[in-house]
Amino acid sequence: MSDLVTVILAAGKGTRMKSKLPKVLHKAGGKSMVQHVIDAAKAAGSKRTVVITGFGSEQVRAAIGDQAECVEQKEQLGTGHAVLQAKPLLGDEKGTIMVLCGDTPLLTGDLLKKLYDEHVQAGAKATVLTAIMPDATGYGRIIRSADGSVERIVEHKDATEEERSVREVNSGIYCFDAQALFASLAKVTNDNAQGEYYLPDVLWILKQQGEKIWAVAADDYEDTLGINSRLQLAGAEKILRRRKNEELMAEGVTIMDPDSTYIDADVKVGRDTVIYPQTWLEGNTEIGEECEIGPSVRFQNMKVGNRVTGQFTYAHDAVIDDEVILGQFVHIRPNTHLSKKVKIGNFVEIKNSNVGEGTKLPHLSYIGDTDMGARVNMGCGSLTVNYDGKKKYRTTIGDDAFVGCNSNLVAPVTVEDHGYIAAGSTITDTVPSKGLAIARARQVIIENWKDRRDQ
Ligand code: UD1
Ligand code: CA
Numbered sequence: 001m002s003d004l005v006t007v008i009l010a011a012g013k014g015t016r017m018k019s020k021l022p023k024v025l026h027k028a029g030g031k032s033m034v035q036h037v038i039d040a041a042k043a044a045g046s047k048r049t050v051v052i053t054g055f056g057s058e059q060v061r062a063a064i065g066d067q068a069e070c071v072e073q074k075e076q077l078g079t080g081h082a083v084l085q086a087k088p089l090l091g092d093e094k095g096t097i098m099v100l101c102g103d104t105p106l107l108t109g110d111l112l113k114k115l116y117d118e119h120v121q122a123g124a125k126a127t128v129l130t131a132i133m134p135d136a137t138g139y140g141r142i143i144r145s146a147d148g149s150v151e152r153i154v155e156h157k158d159a160t161e162e163e164r165s166v167r168e169v170n171s172g173i174y175c176f177d178a179q180a181l182f183a184s185l186a187k188v189t190n191d192n193a194q195g196e197y198y199l200p201d202v203l204w205i206l207k208q209q210g211e212k213i214w215a216v217a218a219d220d221y222e223d224t225l226g227i228n229s230r231l232q233l234a235g236a237e238k239i240l241r242r243r244k245n246e247e248l249m250a251e252g253v254t255i256m257d258p259d260s261t262y263i264d265a266d267v268k269v270g271r272d273t274v275i276y277p278q279t280w281l282e283g284n285t286e287i288g289e290e291c292e293i294g295p296s297v298r299f300q301n302m303k304v305g306n307r308v309t310g311q312f313t314y315a316h317d318a319v320i321d322d323e324v325i326l327g328q329f330v331h332i333r334p335n336t337h338l339s340k341k342v343k344i345g346n347f348v349e350i351k352n353s354n355v356g357e358g359t360k361l362p363h364l365s366y367i368g369d370t371d372m373g374a375r376v377n378m379g380c381g382s383l384t385v386n387y388d389g390k391k392k393y394r395t396t397i398g399d400d401a402f403v404g405c406n407s408n409l410v411a412p413v414t415v416e417d418h419g420y421i422a423a424g425s426t427i428t429d430t431v432p433s434k435g436l437a438i439a440r441a442r443q444v445i446i447e448n449w450k451d452r453r454d455q
Contacts, residue, residue, distance in 0.1 A: 043109020
């Protein structure tokens with residue numbers, strides 16, 4: 001087990017987001033920013049995570065749930081003060097504390113693992129992750145001495161003109177020896193341009209004591225970007241979408257138009273599945289192999305088998321087995337299970353229902369709260385009447401039943417195996433096995449009706 005624990009700073013308001021929602025709960029790539037950071041820390045081998053909350057503390061705590069411990073920083077007195085809030089929880093830790101910010105959704109487990117490994121290898125008391133920024137404005141600058149080693153970090157607002165010309169910046173991500181961190185934080189003052197307790201001052205304090213401090217440079221500054229505005233959030237969104245699409249393509253998924261394909265970070269897609277343009281795969285959706293998904297499909301939290309075809313479909317919180325055909329203009333709602341080889345055609349909505357193997361609903365149906373057997377044929381326009389304005393009731397349809405076009409099945413009602421229903425029927429009583437139900441007025445012919453009317 002690694003000795004790595006993580007502190008994530010997430011107390012700030014994020015003023016520039018102009019939002020009621022705490023900044024770290026804004027989503028990019030379908031996942032909140034702080035969730036990306038928690039996941040990256042776990043992927044790097046962190047065994048324990050503490051999140052420092054402040055603005056919107058309750059909301060952040062609720063979103064994190066039991067994935068991390070939370071401590072509230074009542075007043076935001078600076079990054080050093082923020083980390084100090086974790087002392088009651090982590091003061092006895094003997095290993096490494098990694099400090100991250102909650103607004104850096106592009107961090108990867110690999111990058112944090114590299115930081116941690118190099119920190120341990122170097123035997124440093126503190127290691128900072130640095131990045132070369134095209135525009136370093138606003139960042140703390142890395143000041144190195146003549147031999148190339150890190151001397152200290154100077155904040156933009158405290159820096160001289162010469163120091164501001166440095167493009168190597170503090171990413172705000174560090175590894176510390178736990179004991180050295182808390183001992184040094186006690187010595188940090190707020191004697192600076194912002195009147196804040198700066199976490200980076202810990203490096204200077206350790207250096208003064210003759211301790212080893214170290215720096216690891218990120219290969220790509222993009223991975224360390226902090227998000228402060230909606231514009232930057234949209235930038236992160238683009239990068240996360242691109243990364244996910246590239247990852248899936250590398251694993252054998254065809255994505256016809258990556259620019260119009262939006263796949264959340266935790267979605268899984270099997271080999272040789274082809275994704276057509278304008279497709280959204282969200283939440284914890286899992287799709288099997290050799291499927292054809294899209295164009296214009298939105299799947300949220302779906303479990304989808306192999307060789308499924310779907311186009312122009314919205315489906316959420318449902319299970320679809322192998323070789324199902326969906327579309328076009330289909331809505332599959334929560335708690336629905338479509339068994340193997342089911343065919344759902346044009347303009348069909350299904351909710352809270354089980355549909356048996358090989359059953360067909362080719363056109364214009366609404367199925368709610370229904371258990372359907374195998375090989376049922378629902379004629380065009382047939383539907384379940386599941387709601388009387390107060391309560392919902394279930395419909396049961398047996399194997400091999402045949403429901404004629406434009407029938408209403410008024411629940412609670414049962415159609416037994418091999419039951420037949422004549423087109424246009426409104427069914428209120430059980431249809432027995434192998435029986436035919438006709439529930440409509442008989443046709444009447446009035447001869448020469450037109451001539452009589454026109455007299
Ligand atoms: C900080 C670093 C700077 C670095 C930059 C990288 C300091 C003093 N400076 O500057 O060297 O280049 O990050 O992005 O650390 N926070 C709290 N409580 C506080 C203050 C901040 O939780 O009291 C959180 C914020 O919510 C944010 C993070 O800490 O997630 C960084 O704080 P911020 O004020 O944005 O620091 P910067 O000025 O960007
Ligand atoms: Ca600041």
